[in-house]
Amino acid sequence: MKKLINSPDSVVTDALAGVAAAHPSLAVDIENKVITRASGPRAGKVGLVSGGGSGHEPLHGGFVGYGMLDAACPGEVFTSPVPDQMLAATKAVNGGAGVLHIVKNYTGDVLNFQMAAELADDDGIEVVAVVTNDDVAVQDSLYTAGRRGVGATVFVEKIAGALAEEEAGLDKVAAVAREVNERSRSFGVALTSCTIPAVGKPTFDLAESEIEMGIGIHGEPGRTRVPLGTAHEITTAALDAIAADLPLSGDLLVMVNGMGGTPLLELYVVFNEVRNYLEGQGARIARNLVGNYITSLDMQGFSVTVCRLTDTLARLWDAPVDTPALRWGR
């Protein structure tokens, strides 16, 4: 394993110290692993808290700031944070209008956020949780853990964050978060495994000529292993999987996201393929993001997330945002 770390045990706290040093707009509690806006809570504004395992940067800490999150709690690498962190974050951002928890659908994240919400309720803070579950690679049923929450989480944090900034109530902010999730779908592809620092070797072995289709963001293997194809073939397969679940028409918000170890050059190759595919379906990419937004350590690969926009969602997407990883209009 070759990594720029001091020790596998200190990688999360060392990185948080770096985040604190780089971004004076953030208040970073390194010991308790909570990142908040340095400006503190605003009275009358719904607070937005998200969190999850580390290793997905810039998610979630990179999205704390004006127009997006109020706080993020990073766990150990690929491990959900604990309820104490989430409770501390919830208390820190409570401006009296309630707090929205944005939770990616993984058993650990859901259970820990549930416990934190109960503890917050004991303290008289109203909490509503919205769980993202946009990954079409996972078959959903009443009897399973359900679909994973992946790329749509970025859209939810941006759009719900914009509405919260307008001082909409908790029910309205939660409703728009759910709407974005319901209108979004994702699919991920890995060219290589990632290596967790504390493990020291790749999570799975993949031959030079093979790729994993339908991966999540924790280095877990996907649903199928197939021979490497062209960017055109891989992108088509990914979008076919999405199209089977969501009609791809009208104005779309599209993210082509790198998994952490993918050159931007290749992400643009993929974006061009995505554009050709969607235009062929009669849809239009009205807004886009191309880059590393929800990663899986050093994995090579990409995910594509599509959201069917409405006029309101497009307006909220365009609203000013000022965070370390997304910034425009301000």
Added chain:
Amino acid sequence: MEAEVFRAWVAAAARAVEEQRDHLTQLDAAIGDADHGINLARGFTAVLPALESAAPATPGAVLTLTGSTLISKVGGASGPLYGVAFRRAGKALGDAADVDLPALAAALEAALAGVQQLGAAREGDKTMVDALAPATGAFSKAIAEGASDADALTALVEAAQAGAAATIAMQALKGRASYLGPRSVGHEDPGAASTVLILGALRDAALACP
């Protein structure tokens, strides 16, 4: 069995998890996200000093504090699930200073109920429940049939082992392994494997009890 036995159980579980840390993590790498051994070891490492400093006086208090510490330190799904298991077991034992095997069996049944309530897993979903449920069933049955303490505790661990082995053939319906669909077949569930370790530690601690 007094509080001392339960402290010995938790210490033995911590040792077993630490010794099998890499094995548990490898099981998790096959069908999950390669952190089960790391997370449980971190949790139990934090439990020992917590028990040392708070020095709970009853078996129930030992298990409740163990559970609360796991919830605070582990994260992931295993933190809340094992945390709730230990807390429910601790609550079931109440304030008793001395616990017999039937009370222990009732505590393990309470732990199982807590895990199933929180995780919504049933037997056959390829989770820790597939080790814990047959183990508690076999333990209660052996006690009801008048088995010796040693035989009842052996039945507990053997049923857990058989249950964990049976997860190899199962397709996961809960937890992160469920994302693999049919590809999850052929691998032992890491949560079932760690349940075997923890129940094995219980047997060892209880049998060492004078």
